[in-house]
Amino acid sequence: MQHVNIENWTYCRYKSGDFLALITFGADPEGILEDRFDYYVTVLQNEVNEIFQRSFTSLSEACLFLNEKYSDWGFEDQTGAKTGCSTCAAH
Numbered sequence: 001m002q003h004v005n006i007e008n009w010t011y012c013r014y015k016s017g018d019f020l021a022l023i024t025f026g027a028d029p030e031g032i033l034e035d036r037f038d039y040y041v042t043v044l045q046n047e048v049n050e051i052f053q054r055s056f057t058s059l060s061e062a063c064l065f066l067n068e069k070y071s072d073w074g075f076e077d078q079t080g081a082k083t084g085c086s087t088c089a090a091h
Helices: 029-033 059-070
Strands: 012-016 019-026 038-045 049-056 074-077
Touching: 012 059, 019 059, 038 059, 049 059
Parallel strands: none
Antiparallel strands: 012 019, 012 074, 019 038, 038 049
């Protein structure tokens, strides 16, 4: 079984129907000054509507949470062949 990890988190995610569970990153103003990023486990509906988000200070903790909570969903590696009207990742 495949899992999201610190090597593939930027291009792998879980999907169930219209829902996606993935990791993103960002920082608050204080974190930027300290060169610190936060990692967010986010669930989106239809790739637009945010349903859930939880912040982590460590990428490994975010991966662990994502895998424990959503690994029963389908695993998607976005580096694979694309289908649709285009080969870009948006389609």
